[in-house]
Amino acid sequence: MVESVAASDAARDGIDDAVAALAARPHVAVALDFDGVLAPLGSDPMAVRMVDGADAVLARIAAAPGMTLALVSGRRLPDILRLARPPRGTLLATSHGAEHSEVTGEGEDGPLAETTPAELDDDEARLLERLDDGLSTIASSASGVWVERKPYARALHTRQAAASDAEAAERAALAGPATLPGTHTITGKAVVEIAVVSVTKADGVAWVRETAARRAGVPDSEVALLFAGDDRTDEDALRALRPGDLGVKVGAGETAARLRVPDEAAVVDLLRRLLDAR
Structure with a gap:
């Protein structure tokens, strides 16, 4: 309780x-x-x-x-x-x-x-670059969607976007970059964060x-x-x-x-x- x-x-x-x-x-x-x-x-x-x-x-x-x-x-x-x-x-x-x-x-x-x-091995660094590219492409498709660059992850923020744009961007992130092998995804309030470490x-x-x-x-x-x-x-x-x-x-x-x-x-x-x- x-x-x-x-x-x-x-x-x-x-x-x-x-x-x-x-x-x-x-x-x-x-x-x-x-x-x-x-x-x-x-x-x-x-x-x-x-x-x-x-x-x-x-x-x-x-x-x-x-x-x-x-x-x-x-x-x-x-x-x-x-x-x-x-x-x-x-x-x-x-x-x-x-x-x-x-x-x-x-x-x-x-x-x-x-x-x-932050210390990343070569594979993690390359994976982070792929996440950066993929999420940046998604963010560029709608106003109010942006990418935060963290040492071990990239986070797609949608709080400033219209509801329909936010939903579409989050769905695209989960269906695309979040499926890359070696990634670990955390979803929160108006954010999809994809990390290269667990x-x-x-x-x-x-x-x-x-x-x-x-x-x-x-x-x-x-x-x-x-x-x-x-x-x-x-x-x-x-x-x-x-x-x-x-x-x-x-x-x-x-x-x-x-x-x-x-x-x-x-x-x-x-x-x-x-x-x-x-």
Whole structure:
């Protein structure tokens, strides 16, 4: 059963119990998607902004003893650094968990992060070029459809297109480039992402747990994890959570999460409640 923050008193009591149980754990990692969780979705992905209070609550989590803050996003690392401006020490699993980095400080243009550059073998590099060509051809056929170039993948975005054009472009991507041998496809809200490596957000949250445990000097079994997501791409991470973890679904849709909240502002409120309970 998925309990909703906006539901009955009994459901709210269940949510309070879940938050209290998580808060009582000595080591808690808070892993959050960005779009649809901290920032509302928008037609221009580089124009979105986090909801009021999000930056403050992220800073509190990052500074709290026994807590680790992480962002697990399908976005590229530079986009997350620019839009979320995560505090020092934040773990970043970007490109759906294919890239791992940590915020190490603040530069003139925003947060700085240490990361390992993408390394593709020759076959993967050639396959990525084929994806680029195929998806670019599809994007050129309709206004509002565009291709995002990630280190390990290409993503066809259709949010700015008319509904009929978006549907046709997504269908063409799934019937064409997504069928190339060696590709791995993830579909989300108004996006078809095709990668040349097999990775999901489940891999991202696994890395977050392992890294949080290493920081704390404890086995990863002693790290409880909260993960919040809004899209189909987040369900891999939600299904990978362990007993004692807490999964949160933002908005409508089928989910493996235990809790559901209506919007980004409710995520901020839930995180405040977690902090206040520790």
